[in-house]
Amino acid sequence: MIEARKQRDDALALAVQPQGTPVTEGTDEFALINRLAALLDPPTHGIGIGDDAATWSPTPGTVTVATTDMLVEGIHFRLDWTTPEDLGWKAMAVNLSDIAAMGARPRHALVSIALKPDQAGIVIEIYKGIAAHARASGTFVVGGDTVRTDGPLTINVTLLGEADPALILRRDGARPGDVLAITGTAGGSAAGLALLSGEPTDSDPDRSRRLLAMHHRPSPRLHAGPALASLGARCGIDISDGIASETGHLARSSNVAIVIDVDAVPFHPDAVAMFGLERARTLGLNGGEDYELLVTLPLSLVDRARDAIASETTLTMIGRVVQDQHGGLVTATSGGLPFTLGAGGYVAF
Ligand code: ADP
Numbered sequence: 437m438i439e440a441r442k443q444r445d446d447a448l449a450l451a452v453q454p455q456g457t458p459v460t461e462g463t464d465e466f467a468l469i470n471r472l473a474a475l476l477d478p479p480t481h482g483i484g485i486g487d488d489a490a491t492w493s494p495t496p497g498t499v500t501v502a503t504t505d506m507l508v509e510g511i512h513f514r515l516d517w518t519t520p521e522d523l524g525w526k527a528m529a530v531n532l533s534d535i536a537a538m539g540a541r542p543r544h545a546l547v548s549i550a551l552k553p554d555q556a557g558i559v560i561e562i563y564k565g566i567a568a569h570a571r572a573s574g575t576f577v578v579g580g581d582t583v584r585t586d587g588p589l590t591i592n593v594t595l596l597g598e599a600d601p602a603l604i605l606r607r608d609g610a611r612p613g614d615v616l617a618i619t620g621t622a623g624g625s626a627a628g629l630a631l632l633s634g635e636p637t638d639s640d641p642d643r644s645r646r647l648l649a650m651h652h653r654p655s656p657r658l659h660a661g662p663a664l665a666s667l668g669a670r671c672g673i674d675i676s677d678g679i680a681s682e683t684g685h686l687a688r689s690s691n692v693a694i695v696i697d698v699d700a701v702p703f704h705p706d707a708v709a710m711f712g713l714e715r716a717r718t719l720g721l722n723g724g725e726d727y728e729l730l731v732t733l734p735l736s737l738v739d740r741a742r743d744a745i746a747s748e749t750t751l752t753m754i755g756r757v758v759q760d761q762h763g764g765l766v767t768a769t770s771g772g773l774p775f776t777l778g779a780g781g782y783v784a785f
């Protein structure tokens with residue numbers, strides 16, 4: 437650890453030129469990188485921030501699992517709705533959730549940012565949130581890129597994790613006879629977003645605070661993903677776009693028909709209390725950003741799976757994979773009658 441920190445500090449000291457004589461244009465960029473790096477823990481092994489590239493040693497027998505997500509101001513976040521620190525937490529969360537949804541464990545991250553010259557202060561606050569979530573998840577930020585833009589503030593996180601190659605949760609792993617199950621609750625984050633958008637509701641400060649926290653500080657299921665995979669689940673996805681759309685992805689990739697029992701879905705109790713059951717259902721089924729896991733697994737594994745993840749969250753059966761179905765099909769029932777799922781999910785373009 438000390439060795440790694442020294443390597444990094446030496447490299448950064450060279451970059452910022454301690455005599456204060458800029459050798460090239462762009463010394464401000466190096467000074468900012470230096471300040472960002474100081475907020476982050478250096479990796480325990482390998483080369484981190486400060487060299488041309490980072491190095492690490494994969495755990496023998498594992499495969500590397502890689503994902504990347506970009507957040508653009510005005511499209512994915514608004515600086516008048518979120519604190520910069522929460523934004524940094526969330527930029528990590530969306531990527532950590534994808535790693536968990538593969539049944540993998542996070543290890544290293546690269547973070548790239550494009551900012552206007554007057555946004556250095558905001559970026560430092562964003563990095564406090566990134567550093568907090570990196571530390572909480574055992575992830576080391578080992579590099580990135582910092583560029584100037586005249587456009588919107590943009591943050592890209594690339595996350596690298598690892599998994600046992602035989603224990604990956606894939607979208608195409610659902611089999612007829614499996615049950616469909618969800619971790620945690622649905623609709624809390626979308627209810628928080630509805631509050632921010634000014635959707636009318638009874639004001640209740642405690643409930644509002646909890647729903648806004650669901651939206652701003654999601655908790656990706658870092659333990660549940662690998663735990664469900666090692667118990668024998670083979671199919672999973674994280675819920676970034678609502679249950680209806682994510683179940684659709686599983687059904688299409690696996691070529692199966694899935695029936696959702698809407699009455700069984702654990703909609704967030706504060707969302708139900710503040711917006712009513714019908715609206716809470718829409719928020720959970722067609723909203724998004726809960727970052728829970730949606731998995732299919734044999735019924736015989738459900739009790740053990742529930743126990744295995746109980747320290748982190750709950751597991752609730754919400755449907756069944758009923759048959760093979762070319763191209764996939766998702767239907768839903770409530771009170772024994774067909775239930776129309778509505779158009780779901782976030783539309784990027
Ligand atoms: P190069 O010109 O070789 O790409 P940079 O000046 O871009 O080097 O980066 C110097 C070091 O700082 C590298 O280790 C890079 O990975 C790291 N770095 C740059 N920007 C960031 C950032 N926003 N977050 C984390 N590390 C960064």
Ligand code: MG
Binds near residue numbers: 580581582
């Ligand atoms: Mg660079």
